Amino acid sequence: MNKDIHDKLIALTDEEQRIINGEYEVNKSLYTDNGQFIIDSNKLLGKDELIDIRKHTRFIHFPKHKHNYIEINYVYQGSLTEIIDGKDITLQKGELVFLNQYITHEIEAAKEECIIINFIIKPEFFDYILGFLENDNIISSFLITTLYTNYKEGEYLYFKVSHNKKIQSLVERIITELYTSSVMSKATIKLLVGLLIVELVKNSQDVETYSVDNYEKMLIIQCLKYINEFYQKGNLFEISKELKQPHYKLSKLIKKHTKKTFKELLQEKKLSKAVELLKVTEYPIVKIIDLIGYENPTYFYKIFKSKYGVTPKEYREKN
Structure with missing residues (x-):
């Protein structure tokens, strides 16, 4: 790790100095305006930031x-003891844990030599990552549940990867990039986080998982994976047949747990893919319409403008 960044990590923060001086309780107003202790990303992230x-x-x-x-x-040095849904977990140097937004946890007081890095990430940051992850792995299931369903059960993934030098190097590079922002930082951070998740998937034998076992949840995850992979031509009857479920039952489950219909989810995926192609390719818009599976350009223009407030051409020019 760069010495300047290392020095920043071990230095006392203003909050820590106040605690040393006799402030014996966490100042919740630094983290939330809510009466309940639900830490608000808007308190920790700058405007329009998705990760910090x-x-x-x-x-x-x-x-x-x-x-x-x-x-x-992420434990940069020392250790960290958390109580997650009543279960004690002690992370050692180089280990990390993913916590979804419904998990309840508390953290024991860390000693001076224990340096823990908290990544604050809005769920939508992971949208693009799902595009290149294989469907059948614990991380994609974790992210799909978090991003697209209405489940409110706590889940975590605890990665015991302190021995993996490649993962440690990637985490340190992400920390460095976040501490030394530049013009290319946002793109670099996305790339590095994507590479980190791919490496974590490769080391899934070193992960401890926790989630509420729910049959309906697994059906919804399979539907969302199907949409993610077959958004161009996918339809409810095909996935219903694949899952051996009546289409009307699956339709109700999707609406119950995502608050959207299968058609709406499919349309959202197509539009998000169109936005991605507008940003990173020079394809003519008519080709993009074909690639995402729409046959009627007029309909595509109508729903695109309804969602984003501009035409595809205007969107591309702005981005």
Whole structure:
């Protein structure tokens, strides 16, 4: 790790200094305006930011709380003891845990030598990553549940990967990039996080998982994976046949757990893919319409403008 960044990580923050000076409880107003202790990403992230890091505050016990974002705790040095849904977990140097926004946890007071990095990540940051992840792995299931369903059960993924030098190197590069922002930082961070997740998928034998086992949830995850892969020509009857479920039952489950119909989810996926292609390719718009599976350009223009407030051409020019 770069010495300047290392020095920033071990230095006392203003909050830590106040604790040393006798502030014996966490100042919740730094984290939320809500009466409940639900940490708000708007308190921690700048405007329009989807990801940032924050050094965990040492010397004080963090009481039970949730977040309205995905959090990753990474142990830079020392250790960290968390109580997650009543279960004690002690992370060692180089280990990390993914926490979804419905998990309840508390954190024991960390000693001075224990440096923990908290990644604050809005769920939509992961939208693009799902595009290149294989469907059948624990991380894609975790992200799909978090991004697209209405489930409110806590889940976590605990990665015991301190031995993996490639993963450690990627995490350190992400931390470095977040601490030394540049013109290319946002694109670089997305790339590095994507590479990190791919490496974590490769090391799924080193992960401990926790989630509420739910049959309906697994059906919904399969539907969302299907949409992610077959959005061009996918339809409800095909996935119903694949899952051996009546289409009307699957339709009700999708609406129940996502608050959207199968058709609406399919349309959202197509539009998000169109936006991606507008940003990163020079394809003519008519080709993009064909690639995402629409046969009627007029209809595409209508729903695109309804969602984004501009035409595809105007969107491309702005982005």
